[in-house]
Amino acid sequence: MRATRIFLGVSLVSVVMLLNACAGGGQGQEDADSSPSTTTTTATANASSSAAPTTPSPTETAKPVPPLGSPDLQDKQQVPSGMNDMSITGIRVAGHEGFTRVVVDVAGSGTPGWWTTYTDEPLQQASGLPVDVAGESFLDIGIEGIAYPDDALEPGMDIGNLPGSGIVEEVALTSIFEARAQVVIGITGTPADYSVTLLKDPTRVVIDIVDRRG
Numbered sequence: 600m601r602a603t604r605i606f607l608g609v610s611l612v613s614v615v616m617l618l619n620a621c622a623g624g625g626q627g628q629e630d631a632d633s634s635p636s637t638t639t640t641t642a643t644a645n646a647s648s649s650a651a652p653t654t655p656s657p658t659e660t661a662k663p664v665p666p667l668g669s670p671d672l673q674d675k676q677q678v679p680s681g682m683n684d685m686s687i688t689g690i691r692v693a694g695h696e697g698f699t700r701v702v703v704d705v706a707g708s709g710t711p712g713w714w715t716t717y718t719d720e721p722l723q724q725a726s727g728l729p730v731d732v733a734g735e736s737f738l739d740i741g742i743e744g745i746a747y748p749d750d751a752l753e754p755g756m757d758i759g760n761l762p763g764s765g766i767v768e769e770v771a772l773t774s775i776f777e778a779r780a781q782v783v784i785g786i787t788g789t790p791a792d793y794s795v796t797l798l799k800d801p802t803r804v805v806i807d808i809v810d811r812r813g
Contacts, residue, residue, distance in 0.1 A: 668794030681709025694765025734785020
């Protein structure tokens, strides 16, 4: 009987120790699965992979915008098309790295044309009166196909001067005469290379003036 009790006691102790060992092993595995370091690493990897396609690199965001066309000092001319029912609805000036852009917004059913030339003393078309516009050199631009206000399909902007930016000191919309709107761009220094480009949807005439002041 005594040997039997000893055997049963030893067996009971063995079972208890085995149960404790199994319980300890389960708790250790649970801690590893919910480890803060493992969770953080997974979240960072997921955030990195999802953000990569939509986040531009610093090189992409800093890439400069080039001027349109092939800027030079030559006079430029483009014949308008369609009806002379257009109007100038706005003029915008923005300085960019290496050039300044002047955008002339045009509304109407036709396609505008232009003629351009540099001058030392800008004169208003038809009247021949001096144009009061800041600058040392002046790019005289006629936007062709522009109607008188009463004949235009859409209301145009008022005659007057606008502040410049970059190499452009000031811009003047002087008048509308015989389907031509005169725009004078005053720039700093001597005449600079420039390009004139027609863009559509919406229609606009873009003048890019190279700034080599460094």
